[in-house]
Amino acid sequence: MLKKLTKAQQDSILEHAIEEFGDKGLAKTTVSSIAAASGVSVGVIYKYYKNKEDLFQACLNYSMEMLGRVLEEAIRDSASFREAVERLVHVCRIFPESHKGYIRMYHAITMKSAADHAVDFAKKIETISARTYETMFSKAKAAGELSAEIDSHAFAFFFDNLLMMFHFSFGCDYYEERLRIFLNCGDGAPPDGDGLEHALVTFLCAAAGIRS
Amino acid sequence: MLKKLTKAQQDSILEHAIEEFGDKGLAKTTVSSIAAASGVSVGVIYKYYKNKEDLFQACLNYSMEMLGRVLEEAIRDSASFREAVERLVHVCRIFPESHKGYIRMYHAITMKSAADHAVDFAKKIETISARTYETMFSKAKAAGELSAEIDSHAFAFFFDNLLMMFHFSFGCDYYEERLRIFLNCGDGAPPDGDGLEHALVTFLCAAAGIRS
Amino acid sequence: MLKKLTKAQQDSILEHAIEEFGDKGLAKTTVSSIAAASGVSVGVIYKYYKNKEDLFQACLNYSMEMLGRVLEEAIRDSASFREAVERLVHVCRIFPESHKGYIRMYHAITMKSAADHAVDFAKKIETISARTYETMFSKAKAAGELSAEIDSHAFAFFFDNLLMMFHFSFGCDYYEERLRIFLNCGDGAPPDGDGLEHALVTFLCAAAGIRS
Amino acid sequence: MLKKLTKAQQDSILEHAIEEFGDKGLAKTTVSSIAAASGVSVGVIYKYYKNKEDLFQACLNYSMEMLGRVLEEAIRDSASFREAVERLVHVCRIFPESHKGYIRMYHAITMKSAADHAVDFAKKIETISARTYETMFSKAKAAGELSAEIDSHAFAFFFDNLLMMFHFSFGCDYYEERLRIFLNCGDGAPPDGDGLEHALVTFLCAAAGIRS
DNA sequence: TATGAATGAGCTTTCATTCAT
DNA sequence: AATGAATGAAAGCTCATTCAT
Numbered sequence: 057m058l059k060k061l062t063k064a065q066q067d068s069i070l071e072h073a074i075e076e077f078g079d080k081g082l083a084k085t086t087v088s089s090i091a092a093a094s095g096v097s098v099g100v101i102y103k104y105y106k107n108k109e110d111l112f113q114a115c116l117n118y119s120m121e122m123l124g125r126v127l128e129e130a131i132r133d134s135a136s137f138r139e140a141v142e143r144l145v146h147v148c149r150i151f152p153e154s155h156k157g158y159i160r161m162y163h164a165i166t167m168k169s170a171a172d173h174a175v176d177f178a179k180k181i182e183t184i185s186a187r188t189y190e191t192m193f194s195k196a197k198a199a200g201e202l203s204a205e206i207d208s209h210a211f212a213f214f215f216d217n218l219l220m221m222f223h224f225s226f227g228c229d230y231y232e233e234r235l236r237i238f239l240n241c242g243d244g245a246p247p248d249g250d251g252l253e254h255a256l257v258t259f260l261c262a263a264a265g266i267r268s
Numbered sequence: 269m270l271k272k273l274t275k276a277q278q279d280s281i282l283e284h285a286i287e288e289f290g291d292k293g294l295a296k297t298t299v300s301s302i303a304a305a306s307g308v309s310v311g312v313i314y315k316y317y318k319n320k321e322d323l324f325q326a327c328l329n330y331s332m333e334m335l336g337r338v339l340e341e342a343i344r345d346s347a348s349f350r351e352a353v354e355r356l357v358h359v360c361r362i363f364p365e366s367h368k369g370y371i372r373m374y375h376a377i378t379m380k381s382a383a384d385h386a387v388d389f390a391k392k393i394e395t396i397s398a399r400t401y402e403t404m405f406s407k408a409k410a411a412g413e414l415s416a417e418i419d420s421h422a423f424a425f426f427f428d429n430l431l432m433m434f435h436f437s438f439g440c441d442y443y444e445e446r447l448r449i450f451l452n453c454g455d456g457a458p459p460d461g462d463g464l465e466h467a468l469v470t471f472l473c474a475a476a477g478i479r480s
Numbered sequence: 481m482l483k484k485l486t487k488a489q490q491d492s493i494l495e496h497a498i499e500e501f502g503d504k505g506l507a508k509t510t511v512s513s514i515a516a517a518s519g520v521s522v523g524v525i526y527k528y529y530k531n532k533e534d535l536f537q538a539c540l541n542y543s544m545e546m547l548g549r550v551l552e553e554a555i556r557d558s559a560s561f562r563e564a565v566e567r568l569v570h571v572c573r574i575f576p577e578s579h580k581g582y583i584r585m586y587h588a589i590t591m592k593s594a595a596d597h598a599v600d601f602a603k604k605i606e607t608i609s610a611r612t613y614e615t616m617f618s619k620a621k622a623a624g625e626l627s628a629e630i631d632s633h634a635f636a637f638f639f640d641n642l643l644m645m646f647h648f649s650f651g652c653d654y655y656e657e658r659l660r661i662f663l664n665c666g667d668g669a670p671p672d673g674d675g676l677e678h679a680l681v682t683f684l685c686a687a688a689g690i691r692s
Numbered sequence: 693m694l695k696k697l698t699k700a701q702q703d704s705i706l707e708h709a710i711e712e713f714g715d716k717g718l719a720k721t722t723v724s725s726i727a728a729a730s731g732v733s734v735g736v737i738y739k740y741y742k743n744k745e746d747l748f749q750a751c752l753n754y755s756m757e758m759l760g761r762v763l764e765e766a767i768r769d770s771a772s773f774r775e776a777v778e779r780l781v782h783v784c785r786i787f788p789e790s791h792k793g794y795i796r797m798y799h800a801i802t803m804k805s806a807a808d809h810a811v812d813f814a815k816k817i818e819t820i821s822a823r824t825y826e827t828m829f830s831k832a833k834a835a836g837e838l839s840a841e842i843d844s845h846a847f848a849f850f851f852d853n854l855l856m857m858f859h860f861s862f863g864c865d866y867y868e869e870r871l872r873i874f875l876n877c878g879d880g881a882p883p884d885g886d887g888l889e890h891a892l893v894t895f896l897c898a899a900a901g902i903r904s
Numbered sequence: 905t906a907t908g909a910a911t912g913a914g915c916t917t918t919c920a921t922t923c924a925t
Numbered sequence: 926a927a928t929g930a931a932t933g934a935a936a937g938c939t940c941a942t943t944c945a946t
Contacts, residue, residue, distance in 0.1 A: 059924055060930055081381040083295035086915065097932045102917065160380075166442040167379060168372075169293040178442060182449045210467035213450040214430060221429035230378040230390060237391060238398045238425040255422035263475035272905065298940060300908090309907040311943080320941065484926065505805040507719035510919060512929090521928045523922080532920065584804075590866040591803060592796075593717040602866060606873045634891035637874040638854060645853035654802040654814060661818045662849040679846035687899035695945055696909055722936060733911045738938065 061100060068094040069101060071157065074115045078160025082112050082170055109173070116165060116174060119158040120181050126151055131188060137196035138261060145256050148219050149249050152227030159227030185216055196264075203265045215260065222256060273312060281306040281313060283369070286327045290372025294324050294382055321385070328377060328386055331370040332393050338363055343400060349408035350473060357468050360431050361461050364439030371439030374432075397428055408476075415477045427472065434468060485524060493518040493525060495581070498539045502584025506536050506594055533597070540589060540598055543582040544605050550575055555612060561620035562685060569680050572643050573673050576651030583651030586644075609640055620688075627689045639684065646680060697736060704730045705737060707793065710751045714796025718748050718806055745807045752801060752810060755794035756817050762787055767824060773832035774897060781892050784855050785885050788863030795863030821852055832900075839901045851896065858892060 061069075072093040076085040087108050091098045105111040130147045134140035152159045165174040189212035196202035224231040226249075239247045273281075284305040288297045299320055303310045317323040342359045346352035364371045377386040401424035408414035436443040438461070451459045485493075496517040500509045511532055515522045529535040554571045558564035576583045589598040613636035620626035648655040650673075663671045697705075708729040712721040723744050727734045741747040766783045770776035788795045801810040825848035832838035860867040862885075875883045 079380050081293065081295065081379055083293065084381045087917085088915080098916090099918080099933065100931050103930070108916070163378070166375070166436075166440065167293050168291055168441045169296045170442075175442065175445065179445060179449060182446045186450045186452075207467055209451050210464055211471070213447065213464075214468060214471050216450065217433035218426060218429055221433065224378075228378065229380045230382075230387060233387065233391060234394045235425065237394045238428065239421050240398075251419075252422055252425075255419055256426060259423065259426050259475045262477060263471045265474060299942085300940075303908090310941090311908065312906050314942070315906075503804055505717065505719065505803055507717065508805045511921085512919075515929090522920090523929065524927050526921070527926075587802070590799070590860075590864065591717055592715050592865045593720045594866075599866060599869065603869060603873060606870045610874045610876075631887075631891055633875050634888055635895070637871065637888075638892060638895050640874065641854055641857035642850060645857065648802075652802065653804045654806075654811065657811065657815060658818045659849065661815060662822045662852065663845050664822075675843075676846055676849075679843055680850060683847070683850050683899045686901060687895045689898060723938085724936080734937090735912065735939080736910050739909070744937070 065096060069096060070115060070118055073111055074119055074157035074161055077112055077115055077164055078157045081164055113173060115161055116177055119161040123158055124184060131192055137201040138266060140192060141260050142257050144219060145253050148222040149226050149253055152223055156227050159223050163224055163228050186212060189215055277308055281308060282327060282330050285323055286331055286369035286373055289324060289327055289376060290369040293376055325385060327373055328389055331373040335370055336396060343404055349413040350478060352404060353472050354469050356431060357465050360434040361438050361465055364435060368439050371435050375436055375440050398424055401427060489520055493520060494539060494542050497535055498543055498581035498585055501536060501539055501588060502581040505588055537597060539585055540601055543585040547582055548608060555616055561625040562690060564616060565684050566681050568643060569677050572646040573650050573677055576647060580651050583647050587648055587652050610636055613639060701732060705732060706751060706754055709747055710755055710793035710797055713748055713751055713800055714793040717800055717803060748807050749809060752797055752813055755797040759794055760820060767828055773837040776828060777896050778893050780855060781889050784858040785862050785889055788859060792863050795859050799860055799864050822848060825851055
């Protein structure tokens with residue numbers, strides 16, 4: 057087939073690339089496996105992306121943008137701090153179910169071996185998250201929901217740590233397995249997501265000094 | 269030099285391998301760079317380890333055992349729940365300073381691209397942690413330090429998530445940078461570790477319903 | 481633009497191809513760079529030429545024909561042997577200035593890596609040159625300008641060798657540099673062309689036994 | 693065979709590389725064909741040479757050094773100018789017979805597409821030749837063998853042009869064929885080398901104003 | 905038994921050529 | 926009939942693994 061790649065095919069490349077990069081990381085993923093999975097030739101990938109790392113970058117952008125959008129939405133539409141937490145937590149569980157690759161890309165950039173440029177890019181992401189949380193906490197403090205004593209910086213950090221791990225726990229093999237172990241699930245049995253969500257909200261609110 | 273490798277040399281291989289694997293991951297690390305760093309020949313590494321993955325496994329064992337021992341000690345010698353938390357948190361910050369490689373190995377296995385067997389091995393580790401924490405919490409509940417209402421499983425999970433991220437934040441490049449961003453440190457300035465430790469203890473105790 | 485290629489466009493392909501082939505050789509020249517330079521599509525080049533080698537052949541033809549025509553003219557219009565030499569030498573210096581690509585094509589076919597058929601083609605060219613010179617020398621001998629003792633074959637060969645190198649020395653990078661070195665020119669300074677022309681005429685006439 | 697490459701094998705690489713580079717040029721020669729021809733693996737070539745171009749450079753050095761040595765010897769041992777010419781011409785015919793690859797390497801660097809560094813290297817070579825000839829001519833002038841009127845620079849240039857072409861005519865396919873055409877040999881018949889040598893000496897001496 | 909150079913499979917990338925429009 | 930994006934074979938290069946010493 058020598059017709060111009062359809063939008064669907066272009067997306068297919070990106071999605072399969074995200075899948076593979078998330079699975080195996082930058083180094084172990086081969087361009088030709090992405091090409092095969094996407095049903096296109098190797099050469100055309102190099103028409104769209106300068107090289108493997110450039111494709112990796114594009115996958116990151118694609119993933120992070122979607123991830124960011126989803127989180128932002130969760131916060132934006134919330135009336136109270138507690139509701140924001142509930143929505144964030146919920147999204148962190150639901151999102152990976154349908155977008156495993158995106159979470160795994162996120163996880164992938166935490167490796168030093170990820171493309172060097174990924175780090176700069178990541179800084180951008182984290183800076184956005186950090187600011188978003190701080191705003192959220194400041195608002196909550198102003199609204200009297202959150203004790204003024206709480207150190208926003210540190211709190212945001214622990215808060216994000218937990219959400220990040222929650223994300224990973226529903227998107228990355230290793231962390232999924234770990235979750236099952238901690239929850240003492242039987243082999244392969246899915247963890248009780250709703251219960252865990254509720255527990256995390258409780259945990260976070262307790263930490264924040266909010267009575268459930 | 270045709271004499272059997274000394275114990276020191278064997279450890280050297282392991283330590284340098286941990287260093288390199290932690291730095292660059294399984295795929296990007298070359299056996300010959302490990303050999304060079306360790307001052308031994310490539311060939312002898314293959315006498316001691318079946319292949320690169322096998323060496324990776326050995327590094328994992330070595331790292332995880334040490335890590336496990338350190339954490340266990342912190343818990344064992346603690347009189348109260350709060351003290352245990354304080355010691356754990358402290359150890360999670362101090363340990364990576366002198367043992368970056370070990371933490372990074374831990375991080376490395378969370379990648380699916382890590383040796384397939386790493387996952388099985390990891391299960392062992394996490395199972396131990398999970399049980400340790402549960403024991404700790406049960407004891408605390410029995411001692412009346414911890415509310416009986418708390419779900420030990422989920423709590424242990426969040427608890428470990430935070431410690432894990434704390435670990436990474438002092439040992440892995442990406443997470444170190446992220447920590448600096450969240451704490452709003454200047455470029456390259458080291459974060460206030462003591463302050464953060466304290467904040468985490470406070471956070472955890474609050475979450476556990478313990479008044480500071 | 482779906483109309484048949486104009487003659488100008490067809491020539492443009494040829495001229496740009498000559499330029500690129502002369503510059504980089506057959507192997508290093510890409511068809512798409514020729515297409516881009518010529519302002520046509522890749523596909524249409526394959527409509528006019530079977531493949532890259534075929535295009536190379538066409539470039540050779542185009543170049544060699546022009547070259548042959550120019551040399552022939554120089555000889556035809558000359559009254560004496562000496563004048564013919566003078567005109568030939570002059571043309572060998574002047575022509576490359578405005579037609580670098582053509583000379584370089586000539587140079588290119590001397591590489592075995594040039595298209596295999598180039599060799600056959602080249603035979604044709606050289607046969608024409610050889611005969612032309614012989615005729616020229618026979619005429620000169622008959623006119624008493626040239627000693628009858630001179631071996632026309634060998635003389636024509638050396639004669640052409642010198643002209644060929646003269647050509648290259650004003651058209652090919654390597655030979656241009658070499659000329660500057662031999663003439664001891666400063667860096668980048670252009671050689672004294674007129675002086676060298678004169679010297680070559682003197683050299684050739686002396687070799688031919690003609691007193692200047 | 694995993695023993696260290698013998699000197700013979702190392703030379704084999706160089707010689708086969710010279711053969712192939714001379715034949716097909718830098719671009720069309722593949723490292724694996726050199727490896728196959730030399731009976732070694734691809735990898736080991738990259739142990740000895742940084743990359744294909746580096747190997748090309750090494751071949752140039754190897755060839756040019758030998759070529760330079762041979763020419764120098766011819767001049768050094770000669771009593772008179774005429775003898776020097778005779779020896780040089782002879783060597784230019786004899787040498788390529790047993791060292792075709794070397795001549796072809798020389799020819800190869802005259803292509804602009806040759807490794808960029810080759811040009812710098814070539815300057816070195818030509819500078820040496822140019823000086824050698826000038827010395828030779830100055831000596832001959834001092835000895836009264838050569839007319840003082842002759843421009844040493846230009847003369848050396850034409851002189852070297854003829855020797856270079858002589859070289860190529862006995863070493864490079866295209867020029868060999870061309871020689872046969874000029875000498876009017878039958879298809880495939882070898883040219884009368886001795887006769888041509890003699891003719892070239894006569895030609896050169898006549899050009900130099902030396903009576904034979 | 906350790907050595908470390910050689911092996912060669914496998915990956916990234918390029919580009920001559922094709923073909924749906 | 927021209928276009929120019931897609932194809933995929935082929936090349937350069939790396940590095941896990943082997944084995945003669």
